[in-house]
Amino acid sequence: MKTGFQNITKRIKKLGKKKIIIALFVCALIIMTSVGVKITKSNANAESLTYLATEVTKGNISVSINSSGTLEASKRAEIKTINDSTVDTIAVSEGDIVEKGDVLMTLSNDTQNTDLEIQKLNYQSALNDLQNLKETLSSLKVYAPISGNAHLSFSSIGGTLGNGSTFAEITNGNKMEMSAPFNPAVIKSISVGDPAQVLLTGYYQNISGIVTEVGTTAKPYAEGALYYEVTIEIENPGALTESDTGTATVKNNSGSFVAIDTASLSSKAGSTIRFDTSAQLDKLHISHGDYVNKGDLIAEFSSDSLESQILNQEIAVTQKELQYNQELENSILQSPISGTVLSVNFQEGDSVENNETAFVISDIDVLQVIVPIDEYDIQNVFEGQTAVVTTQAYPDKKYTAEVIKVGLEGVASSGVSTFDVTLSLKTNDGLRPGMNVNAEIILDSKENVLLLPIEAVSKRGPQYVALKKENSEYVELSVGLISDSFVEIIEGLQEGDIVQYAADLGSGTTDQLSNSQPLI
Numbered sequence: 001m002k003t004g005f006q007n008i009t010k011r012i013k014k015l016g017k018k019k020i021i022i023a024l025f026v027c028a029l030i031i032m033t034s035v036g037v038k039i040t041k042s043n044a045n046a047e048s049l050t051y052l053a054t055e056v057t058k059g060n061i062s063v064s065i066n067s068s069g070t071l072e073a074s075k076r077a078e079i080k081t082i083n084d085s086t087v088d089t090i091a092v093s094e095g096d097i098v099e100k101g102d103v104l105m106t107l108s109n110d111t112q113n114t115d116l117e118i119q120k121l122n123y124q125s126a127l128n129d130l131q132n133l134k135e136t137l138s139s140l141k142v143y144a145p146i147s148g149n150a151h152l153s154f155s156s157i158g159g160t161l162g163n164g165s166t167f168a169e170i171t172n173g174n175k176m177e178m179s180a181p182f183n184p185a186v187i188k189s190i191s192v193g194d195p196a197q198v199l200l201t202g203y204y205q206n207i208s209g210i211v212t213e214v215g216t217t218a219k220p221y222a223e224g225a226l227y228y229e230v231t232i233e234i235e236n237p238g239a240l241t242e243s244d245t246g247t248a249t250v251k252n253n254s255g256s257f258v259a260i261d262t263a264s265l266s267s268k269a270g271s272t273i274r275f276d277t278s279a280q281l282d283k284l285h286i287s288h289g290d291y292v293n294k295g296d297l298i299a300e301f302s303s304d305s306l307e308s309q310i311l312n313q314e315i316a317v318t319q320k321e322l323q324y325n326q327e328l329e330n331s332i333l334q335s336p337i338s339g340t341v342l343s344v345n346f347q348e349g350d351s352v353e354n355n356e357t358a359f360v361i362s363d364i365d366v367l368q369v370i371v372p373i374d375e376y377d378i379q380n381v382f383e384g385q386t387a388v389v390t391t392q393a394y395p396d397k398k399y400t401a402e403v404i405k406v407g408l409e410g411v412a413s414s415g416v417s418t419f420d421v422t423l424s425l426k427t428n429d430g431l432r433p434g435m436n437v438n439a440e441i442i443l444d445s446k447e448n449v450l451l452l453p454i455e456a457v458s459k460r461g462p463q464y465v466a467l468k469k470e471n472s473e474y475v476e477l478s479v480g481l482i483s484d485s486f487v488e489i490i491e492g493l494q495e496g497d498i499v500q501y502a503a504d505l506g507s508g509t510t511d512q513l514s515n516s517q518p519l520i
Contacts, residue, residue, distance in 0.1 A: 046170045051505040053469055056458050061447035065381065067371035067421075071391075074360035074424065075337045081352045082330050085109050092359075094344055098335045098413050104359050105333040107352065119327045123320040130313040130509045137310060140279055144292040145271040150173030156281060161397050163278050164343055167299065170292065171270035177212070178266070180248035180259040181219075181227035189254040190214055196232045198246040201262060209234035210251060228262060230406040233268065281304045339363035345354045363439045367428045369401070371439045372411075372418035380443050387423050391437040393430075400426045403441065443482055450489040456501040459486045469498040 039156035087108035092104050144150070148170045154161050161167060178198055182190065194211040213231035221227045224243075232248050241422040248259045286298045344358040346352060369389065371383055387401040399421040410417030423439055425431070457477065458465050480488035493499070 003063065012438055016515050017389060023244055024322045035442070038259060047520060051500045052455075052503050053498050053500045054453055056450055056452055056489060056495055056497045056499065058448050058495055059451045059484050059486070060445065060447045061449060061451060061486050061488050063443045063481050064440045065373060065377045065443060066438065066440050067373055068438045069369040069371040071367050071369050071425075071431055071433050073087050073339070073433050074193055074366040075363040076341060077336050077361050079104060079359040079361065080336065081107070081332050081333070081354060081356045081358055083107070083109070084353050085331075087346050087348050087350045087352060090346065090348055092341050092344065094341055096341045098338065098341060098361065100335055100338045102335045104341075105337055105346070107331055107333070113440045115192075116324075116327045118332055119320070119324040122325040123317070125340045126313065126317045126320040130253065130310065130317050133306065133310045133313055137306055139275070140303060141297065141307075142167065142273060142299040144170060144294055144296045144298055144302070145273070146170055146172065147292065147294045148174075148270060150288070150290050150292050150298060151285055152284075152286075154212075155284055155288065158280065158282075159286060160278055160280050161275055161301070163276060164273060167273045169270050169272045172186050172268050174236050175268040176234055176240055176242075176265045177268050178209075178232045178234065178248055178263050179229045180232060180247065180263045181221065181261050181475065182230050182250075182259055183275070184226050184228060186257045187214065187228040187230075189252070190230055190250050190257060194250050194252045196248055196250045198232060198234055198248050198265075200240075200244060200246045202244075207234045207237070207246075209248075221260070230259070231448055234265075240265055274482070275301070277303055277306050279306070289451060333358055335359075335361055337361060339365075362433065364433060365428065366430055367433065367436055368404070368423045369423050369425070369439060370420050370435050370440075371423065373441075375410060375417045375428065377417070378406070378410075378421075381421055381441060385441055385443070387441045387507045388441050389423065389425060389437050389439050391431065393435055396428070399431065401439065402426065446481055449480065450495060452489055452493070452499060454482065454485055454487055456499045457503075466493065466499045467501060468493075469500045 003145060006351060016296035049092045086109065088106040088108050089104050091102070092098060098104070149172070151171065153166045153167045153168060177315060188209060192211055192214055194209055197211045198209055199206050206425075209232040211230060212233045213229075215229040218226040218228055228289050230248070230250065232250075242265055244265045245262045246265065247262050250257045280303065281299065282302050283300040285296075285299075285300075292298055339361045340363070341359060342362055345356075345358055352358070383403050383406060385403040387403060389399040389401050390397070391399075403421060405422035406423045407422075409423075410419045421441070423441075431437075452466065456466055457479070458467075458474075460474075465474040466477055467473070468475050475492050477487075477493065478491035480490050482488070
């Protein structure tokens with residue numbers, strides 16, 4: 001196949017010399033005409049350029065990514081039934097605020113009720129056993145139950161006292177008692193704590209005392225008469241014995257009441273200390289025969305076996321509690337989150353089946369929005385970044401949000417992958433789940449820096465430049481942040497410098513700074 005140049009050469013050879021000269025002249029004329037047209041067009045474009053001037057100013061700049069999404073509650077839960085049951089009670093209504101763990105509904109069936117009661121009794125029984133063991137352990141620190149002289153039955157440090165054995169007996173020889181007979185007609189006028197006096201037979205001396213007990217059962221007296229016993233406690237001055245007698249008189253606001261007969265004195269009953277478990281004596285704080293006051297610590301015991309029993313019983317209690325709670329969970333529905341009740345799907349008396357949705361609860365006080373960010377921008381998005389959320393419902397309001405989650409796996413669409421980014425709103429005044437919103441994620445921002453409109457900055461190769469009006473020369477720039485509208489100037493210009501730029505460089509121009517080249 002012949003080229004166009006070969007065809008032209010062949011045709012020239014066929015022309016004569018004169019014709020060749022004419023042909024060459026015509027070609028030259030065509031070339032000159034063509035060049036002249038191009039030069040004219042170029043000059044015409046240069047003359048049509050309009051230059052604008054702008055000033056380097058200080059201000060704030062931010063670089064951001066925009067996306068959109070739909071508001072949703074930060075937490076949402078559907079509470080479902082567990083067994084086939086009947087609704088006994090419903091504790092909440094739509095719109096109610098509930099806390100995590102609140103009871104929403106109680107349910108029942110015959111088998112479930114029986115099992116629940118059995119588990120409850122088992123748990124309470126195990127709990128009571130544990131409490132008894134702990135009380136026994138606490139009793140291994142022995143305190144004097146009354147004031148008096150301690151008579152020790154066991155005092156071997158390191159030795160073991162057997163279960164049910166007596167450790168000590170405390171008696172108080174300084175006090176004596178008298179059980180005096182009183183007429184039934186006056187017994188209701190006498191109370192525990194009333195002051196009393198005992199006239200000692202043979203001594204003709206009164207000793208002060210106090211009523212410690214008033215009998216509640218009448219006893220037979222001589223010739224069919226009845227009497228009530230009143231116990232009176234007195235101090236022993238040192239010479240009284242159980243062979244001494246006396247006559248008691250009780251005096252109070254109701255009057256003075258004299259016993260119907262004399263009565264014998266007796267030593268005040270002591271207190272015996274025994275253990276219900278085997279224990280080892282670790283410390284003894286008194287000696288045999290010492291006088292102790294009520295509440296004094298007199299000995300300390302320990303029991304490895306008892307501590308082991310307590311540990312095992314604590315495990316048993318935990319197991320019983322879990323079994324009871326598990327059974328209880330089958331009879332009640334509780335809220336797994338704190339929030340607002342959005343729907344209640346049953347009424348009291350309804351029959352429900354397993355796995356039916358009974359309630360929907362959402363935390364509408366804390367809203368979030370999930371927005372897609374494309375693969376080219378996702379590398380600049382991090383948790384903790386600030387975002388500004390707007391919505392058409394409230395066009396004059398801006399809501400602050402925070403990036404709380406950046407998706408790790410993208411979703412491909414039309415050849416580009418997007419990643420889900422979750423924003424949590426700091427405030428939600430007026431907003432509701434389901435509203436469509438726009439979100440602007442702030443990647444970086446600076447305040448009070450030198451700025452130029454993005455149209456006034458050009459890029460020649462890797463270098464940023466601007467045309468200074470003062471001398472109509474381009475100056476090289478060091479730039480920082482670049483937003484959709486402004487460029488941060490770090491070096492090359494000062495505040496107040498005037499820069500000019502072409503208002504229209506044409507669609508074929510490539511040296512103006514592109515909005516798709518943010519420097520971050």
